[in-house]
Amino acid sequence: MSFLRRGSLPWSMVLVLGLAACRGAEPFEPVPSGPRPIRGAVVCEHPLASAVGVEILEAGGNAADAAVATALALAVVYPQAGNLGGGGFALWVPHSGEATALDFREVAPETAMPDRFRNAEGEVDPELSKSGPLAVGVPGSPAGLWALYQTHGSKRLSWQALCEPAIRLAEEGFVADSFLEAGLRSATVRRRMQRSPAALSLFYPGGIPLIRGQRVVQPELADTLRRLAEQGPDGFYRGLTATLLVQEIERQLLEAEDPRSWITSTDLEGYEVRWRDPLRGVFRGREVVSMPPPSSGGIVLLQVLAVLEGFPVAAQLSDSRIALRGVERDGADPGFNPRILHWWIEALRRSFAARAEYMGDPDHVQVPTEELLSPGWVARCRLSIGEQAMPSIAPFLPEPPPEGPQTTHLSVLDRGGNAVSLTTTLNSSFGAGILVEGAGFLLNNEIDDFAHQGGVPNQFGLVGSEANGIAAKKRPLSSMTPAVVRRHDGSVELVVGSPGGPRIITSVLAVVLRTLMFDQDLETAVTAPRFHQQWKPERTEFELGWRPGLLEGLDADHGHPLREVDRTWASVQAIGVLDNGEPVGVSDPRRGGAARVEER
Numbered sequence: 001m002s003f004l005r006r007g008s009l010p011w012s013m014v015l016v017l018g019l020a021a022c023r024g025a026e027p028f029e030p031v032p033s034g035p036r037p038i039r040g041a042v043v044c045e046h047p048l049a050s051a052v053g054v055e056i057l058e059a060g061g062n063a064a065d066a067a068v069a070t071a072l073a074l075a076v077v078y079p080q081a082g083n084l085g086g087g088g089f090a091l092w093v094p095h096s097g098e099a100t101a102l103d104f105r106e107v108a109p110e111t112a113m114p115d116r117f118r119n120a121e122g123e124v125d126p127e128l129s130k131s132g133p134l135a136v137g138v139p140g141s142p143a144g145l146w147a148l149y150q151t152h153g154s155k156r157l158s159w160q161a162l163c164e165p166a167i168r169l170a171e172e173g174f175v176a177d178s179f180l181e182a183g184l185r186s187a188t189v190r191r192r193m194q195r196s197p198a199a200l201s202l203f204y205p206g207g208i209p210l211i212r213g214q215r216v217v218q219p220e221l222a223d224t225l226r227r228l229a230e231q232g233p234d235g236f237y238r239g240l241t242a243t244l245l246v247q248e249i250e251r252q253l254l255e256a257e258d259p260r261s262w263i264t265s266t267d268l269e270g271y272e273v274r275w276r277d278p279l280r281g282v283f284r285g286r287e288v289v290s291m292p293p294p295s296s297g298g299i300v301l302l303q304v305l306a307v308l309e310g311f312p313v314a315a316q317l318s319d320s321r322i323a324l325r326g327v328e329r330d331g332a333d334p335g336f337n338p339r340i341l342h343w344w345i346e347a348l349r350r351s352f353a354a355r356a357e358y359m360g361d362p363d364h365v366q367v368p369t370e371e372l373l374s375p376g377w378v379a380r381c382r383l384s385i386g387e388q389a390m391p392s393i394a395p396f397l398p399e400p401p402p403e404g405p406q407t408t409h410l411s412v413l414d415r416g417g418n419a420v421s422l423t424t425t426l427n428s429s430f431g432a433g434i435l436v437e438g439a440g441f442l443l444n445n446e447i448d449d450f451a452h453q454g455g456v457p458n459q460f461g462l463v464g465s466e467a468n469g470i471a472a473k474k475r476p477l478s479s480m481t482p483a484v485v486r487r488h489d490g491s492v493e494l495v496v497g498s499p500g501g502p503r504i505i506t507s508v509l510a511v512v513l514r515t516l517m518f519d520q521d522l523e524t525a526v527t528a529p530r531f532h533q534q535w536k537p538e539r540t541e542f543e544l545g546w547r548p549g550l551l552e553g554l555d556a557d558h559g560h561p562l563r564e565v566d567r568t569w570a571s572v573q574a575i576g577v578l579d580n581g582e583p584v585g586v587s588d589p590r591r592g593g594a595a596r597v598e599e600r
């Protein structure tokens, strides 16, 4: 694995570092000579939204157009995570030309200061960043989707045309599914929504949670979308929508008896997206493109791929294949042995430790991205991995709570060979649980992604340092990992991403490794059982379904603290392109999404 970063190092230097960093893999500049896919595809977490995306492709839109329309549709039919009131990241990877990364992450308002989250004793109150007004960051999604359309949309379809399907779904309604029903059954979601009469009346009509089969009609959201359609981002960040949002925050502050302000019209008017250079690495002859800070996803993904590329994984695989002769293996297990998993976990542990220590919003703190992706870091990391697990001896930390469906990801490919990989979130399921009265959309609780106190874990059990402390106009560190893999000829091979908090990173990584290193087909790679390691807590969690004996070996031979848990996580939405150009869409069966390929 080697790393290419546009504009960061002279090309010759990258070449030298690249060769030093990885054995055998040659850095390359993809040339767009490869074939284009024979059809476009859209994969996301709701079938109605996938259908909208494909409709746009078939109407002549490109991947950016389809991604925008799909994301807007998700804001209507998937209120757990699809959003106008949240934020996210998107990669634009064209068939020819430079890949770019769009950061439409929420920002902390101008009045944000660490002491807003402390009680009279000076201790951080962890609830303040998860529910109520202070949990809400200035939304980035409307500006982000507009920027994606403006910069990369085909212009064969107007902005209004991309908003239209979402408006229709909000106005005419859609039928609630079991995922919406399950989400609303969560006691935490219901408790958070107690502060928001508008949310309660939409999601708990007559005090009863919506159930599958019920039609959900959202006229106020339709009006909000219409203002966005007619005026672009001004229809959200200024005028009636902005006024309603600010009034909602003021009402929430009043109820919380907080005399200070939080999101103001100045914050909304001042929101700006950022175009960033994506991180690019070479892994097994392909280019892996992913998100730079303020997401940690790209760095951790590329670090672990680089570390693992230097271990003799293939030899271990064949060893284990020999050892496994006679043992029935299912398709999800390419012949793993405990040592392979041990390397994989230890690499993650070290990367997540670096995440906690060094990563934050690059507009506010200096993130040592270059160093963290340097051959030196990779080599040191690899050398430090011995035969035994090395959990740190830090104090015990509370367990991360189980997560529900929250963030959401969509992958789009058009027949021109352009790809969009877009992850967007309200953070928790239904965000802060606050629906803007009169405007019909939910607000995020992204402020919990800041590290409010060193060593104190957030809702995902993640710890952080000053690098990710809250400050005015700062973006909280994220784990969202939209990624695109390109072949040597520049053609897109994989578009991938997922929800799942820090589990996003480990799930995206697993799919990349399973397809590119372990030669599994995409469906197998997405459905296969997962594990998660994030430095703190020390133990590694495994989904059920691993081959008998494997985890016992990891414990006995390598000393890994581990736990099998009877739940699943993340929801990978991926498009692979076969050598003949045929796209294969896979929506994680762990949730209710849908993959759609163009029919003509």
Ligand code: DON
Binding pocket: 403, 404, 405, 406, 407, 408, 425, 426, 427, 428, 446, 449, 477, 478, 479, 480, 499, 500, 501, 502, 504
């Ligand atoms: O940006 C982040 O890392 C988190 N706000 C993502 C939250 C998430 O993925 C929850 N999803 N299931």
